[in-house]
Amino acid sequence: MNILMTGATGFVGTWLTGILRCSHTVRLAVRDSRHAEQHADTLVVGDIDKDTNWSTALQGVDCVVHLAARVHIIRPAQDEYERYYHTNTEGTAKLASAAAAAGVRRFIFMSTIKVNGERTGVVPFSASDPPRPVDHYGKSKLQAELRLHDLAACSSMIVTTIRPPLVYGPGVRANFLRLLNAVCRGWPLPLGSVRNTRSLVSVWNLCDLIKTAIEVPFPGIVMASDGDDLSTPELIRRISKSMQRPVRLLPTPVPVLKAIGRCVGRGDAVSRLCDSLAVDISGTRRALGWTPPVSVDESLDRTVKWFLRERQTHAI
Numbered sequence: 001m002n003i004l005m006t007g008a009t010g011f012v013g014t015w016l017t018g019i020l021r022c023s024h025t026v027r028l029a030v031r032d033s034r035h036a037e038q039h040a041d042t043l044v045v046g047d048i049d050k051d052t053n054w055s056t057a058l059q060g061v062d063c064v065v066h067l068a069a070r071v072h073i074i075r076p077a078q079d080e081y082e083r084y085y086h087t088n089t090e091g092t093a094k095l096a097s098a099a100a101a102a103g104v105r106r107f108i109f110m111s112t113i114k115v116n117g118e119r120t121g122v123v124p125f126s127a128s129d130p131p132r133p134v135d136h137y138g139k140s141k142l143q144a145e146l147r148l149h150d151l152a153a154c155s156s157m158i159v160t161t162i163r164p165p166l167v168y169g170p171g172v173r174a175n176f177l178r179l180l181n182a183v184c185r186g187w188p189l190p191l192g193s194v195r196n197t198r199s200l201v202s203v204w205n206l207c208d209l210i211k212t213a214i215e216v217p218f219p220g221i222v223m224a225s226d227g228d229d230l231s232t233p234e235l236i237r238r239i240s241k242s243m244q245r246p247v248r249l250l251p252t253p254v255p256v257l258k259a260i261g262r263c264v265g266r267g268d269a270v271s272r273l274c275d276s277l278a279v280d281i282s283g284t285r286r287a288l289g290w291t292p293p294v295s296v297d298e299s300l301d302r303t304v305k306w307f308l309r310e311r312q313t314h315a316i
Helices: 011-020 080-101 136-153 174-185 203-215 232-243 254-263 267-274 282-288 296-314
Strands: 002-006 025-030 042-044 063-066 106-110 158-163 166-168 200-202 220-223
Touching (some): 080 136, 166 203, 174 296
Parallel strands (some): 002 063, 025 042, 158 220
């Protein structure tokens, strides 16, 4: 199958490119010529928005895997939502519309669990739940999903939307990398009283799900996770076991943690460590016949090995 992939130079795309090239012909759409020099069969398309010209990139393509997105805005401005919307909504709609017109048969869209919301109660999120995005990123992704749904209804292109939670693995950054650093340094962590449930998905499991979605056509939304949910303290214990480092979890009351987080401007980060965000993948298993191939412990072991190597050579 001939595949066009966007976002190939990102965290997930870097892994997925190598996996897909074992069994498919893959063309990469990149933003500028710096990335074009790193891969064969690469086209520079510039910024992804409503004005992007996809005509050359889509020639002879059977399937589009759209990973590219605006995820972070370093300096939030008054037009913050518009900037997310231009890339994540308008850019996705333009690519999908061009793909349908070019006769592309399948379109895989990487969305986010943030479309469902920021936290769960007793019941995990499922694809059938009403969307309740909170931040601009989640809202722009929801709008993209709605545009894709409308396009799929009036074309023959099969659109599969994937909603992953936090993705981890070699190259992970942000909060997960900070957690790895904290455990490695033996810092006492005030998370011993947290009783939550978090779904994660390793980059290996997510890439395998994308590959399955390419090969097994399914029109609709599928949820992604490792299939083994953990509390934050249990995640820390498993990381510490893999690192062979002792861990100290202090039993600090969660309301105190959240209050301190708000005072130091880290309220959202603390909430993510304390609140539940669980994903139900039973529908994904049924629709695609898919089971996560790599266990949480194996995924964490691989990630920890990468982290320790990088720490030794690059002081991350």
